[in-house]
Amino acid sequence: MKKKLIATAxxxxxxxxxxxxxxxxxxxxxxxxxxxxxxxxKSNVYVLVxxxxxxxxxxxxxxxxxxxxxxxxxxxxxxxQAYSATIGKTRAGWGxxxxxxxxxxxGVFVKIPAVTNFYLSGDVLMAATSNxxxxxxxxxxxxxxxxxxxxxxxxxxxxxxxxxxxxxxFGTNGAWSTYGKTRAGWGSATNLQLTVGQxxxxxxxxxxxxxxxxxxxxxxx
Numbered sequence: 001m002k003k004k005l006i007a008t009a010x011x012x013x014x015x016x017x018x019x020x021x022x023x024x025x026x027x028x029x030x031x032x033x034x035x036x037x038x039x040x041x042k043s044n045v046y047v048l049v050x051x052x053x054x055x056x057x058x059x060x061x062x063x064x065x066x067x068x069x070x071x072x073x074x075x076x077x078x079x080x081q082a083y084s085a086t087i088g089k090t091r092a093g094w095g096x097x098x099x100x101x102x103x104x105x106x107g108v109f110v111k112i113p114a115v116t117n118f119y120l121s122g123d124v125l126m127a128a129t130s131n132x133x134x135x136x137x138x139x140x141x142x143x144x145x146x147x148x149x150x151x152x153x154x155x156x157x158x159x160x161x162x163x164x165x166x167x168x169x170f171g172t173n174g175a176w177s178t179y180g181k182t183r184a185g186w187g188s189a190t191n192l193q194l195t196v197g198q199x200x201x202x203x204x205x206x207x208x209x210x211x212x213x214x215x216x217x218x219x220x221x
Contacts, residue, residue, distance in 0.1 A: 035147050036121035037197040041112045046074070048170045050107040050143030050199040053122030060087060061098030063120060070113040075100065076141045076201075083109075105131035105145040107199025109170075120197065126218055129211045133157060135204035139168070143199040148215045152192040153185075156212050157202070161186070164205035 035053050051058060060073060073087040087097040102108050104125070112118075124147045131145035142157075144150050152158045152167070165181040167189060179189035186192075194200070 033124040033126070034121065035124045036119045038117055038119055039110075039197060040117045041110065041115070042172075043113060043115045044111060045172070046109045046111045046170075046174065047172075048107050048109050048141075048199045049120070049197050051102050051104055051120050051122070052125075052143065052145065052147045052196050053120065054104060054125055055120075055122035058101050058103065058122075059098060060100045060102065061094045063102055064089070064094070064110070064118070066118050067110075067112060068114060068116065072109075072111045073100075074109040076107075076109075076139070078136075078138055078140045081138055105133070105143055107141045107143050125214070128214050130214065131212050133202075133210040133212075134207075135202065135210060136207045137203065137205060139201045139203045141199050142202055143197075144194045145212055146215055147196055149193060149195045150215060151190075152194050152200075153190050155194070157210050158186070160208075160210055162205050162208075166203045167192075168201040168203075170201075 037049075037052065039047075039049055041047055051063065055063065057063075064071070064073065067089055069089055069091055071089045075084040075087075076082075077084055087094060087100065125145060133140075133142055144155055144157075161181045163181055163183055166178060168176050168178045169192070170176055179186055179192070
């Protein structure tokens, strides 16, 4: 029988985060590793969250079933360069918009009417490479797909960036912090840590694709 590990991470309104898993060596010893984020949210404040696990049913109705009535979600459309209409939860649930999917490597804005926490869960990604980013001269919501905290400049996305690329990070105070890539590098974004459960906005100067590599080893039993 294969072992099953539990990977946990906690984020508080996009700040903080824990290491990939309970295993300090970051060596995964099973093909079936279950993980989750406990996300703590202040009342009536939008946070931009990500799903960093493979979930068999990544729909709004399933992932956010535990949120209280009055909760809201907002997705970003890269093609339209605009926010979608707000999806609200009522006593009847999420309604038709509940079929919307939160893909691994993407993100969604969440607002909850009371201080609470909820969980996003699934299987830890085991593929050696994952998440094909399609970048263009448009703002795209994306996240590091694997269940691990990573310095932005250590990701393939950061390493293969071009001069003129931009990233924008949504803070707990509702304000954006934007960083640009120059010949000298990413400046203060060099120290930017991407935590499990965090999404960012990315805008590239050239069309290209990026595939991230798994940051932890995999030892099959």
